[in-house]
Amino acid sequence: MAMTIEELRKERNKLWQPIVIEDFTICYHCKTTGLKEDDVFCPNCRFPQRGTQQEMKKFISGVHTKQLLLIDKEKAIGKARTVLYILAAINFVFGILVGFVAENSVPLFFVLCSVVAAIYFGLALWSNKKPFAAIISGFFVYIIFIAINAIADPNTLYQGLIWKAIIITAFVYGYLGAKDSEKLEKDLQEITNAKDLN
Numbered sequence: 470m471a472m473t474i475e476e477l478r479k480e481r482n483k484l485w486q487p488i489v490i491e492d493f494t495i496c497y498h499c500k501t502t503g504l505k506e507d508d509v510f511c512p513n514c515r516f517p518q519r520g521t522q523q524e525m526k527k528f529i530s531g532v533h534t535k536q537l538l539l540i541d542k543e544k545a546i547g548k549a550r551t552v553l554y555i556l557a558a559i560n561f562v563f564g565i566l567v568g569f570v571a572e573n574s575v576p577l578f579f580v581l582c583s584v585v586a587a588i589y590f591g592l593a594l595w596s597n598k599k600p601f602a603a604i605i606s607g608f609f610v611y612i613i614f615i616a617i618n619a620i621a622d623p624n625t626l627y628q629g630l631i632w633k634a635i636i637i638t639a640f641v642y643g644y645l646g647a648k649d650s651e652k653l654e655k656d657l658q659e660i661t662n663a664k665d666l667n
Contacts, residue, residue: 499661549643560589564586601651605647
């Protein structure tokens with residue numbers, strides 16, 4: 470879980486003060502216990518436990534930078550998730566309007582649109598647990614539906630080009646964010662989870 474901007478600001482403000490390590494057997498950064506006297510770096514997170522003030526602050530600053538990047542990546546994922554919810558709503562409403570309101574249409578169109586809406590809605594929910602897989606799946610589903618519509622009516626390919634470009638951009642942005650956030654989360658987890666080395 471990424472820290473909030475406010476929490477990061479508070480942590481960054483601490484960098485103006487000298488880092489004081491009272492017990493060298495406990496890592497200042499990740500709180501891993503059981504460090505030995507000859508451990509210059511924490512064996513768990515690589516914090517320079519016996520380094521200079523500059524080295525210690527550089528390490529912590531690097532961690533903060535990763536946490537800020539993770540916040541940005543999560544925003545990108547959030548935008549792609551919003552696009553999935555919007556696509557679900559548009560398909561559902563479109564299905565109601567064309568499937569029931571238009572006199573010459575049949576409820577079958579509503580059923581088809583509802584299935585498409587359910588797919589997008591399910592992917593949006595799934596993106597909370599597996600953002601990378603959900604966003605890439607949503608992107609491919611969107612492209613497939615554009616292709617199916619283009620086969621049925623080639624004119625649809627040129628309709629709503631600006632909206633299509635915005636949606637595809639949001640998917641690409643979210644895809645890149647999800648891809649990078651998985652690595653950042655793994656890196657941060659490795660350097661923040663305390664261990665007992667005894």
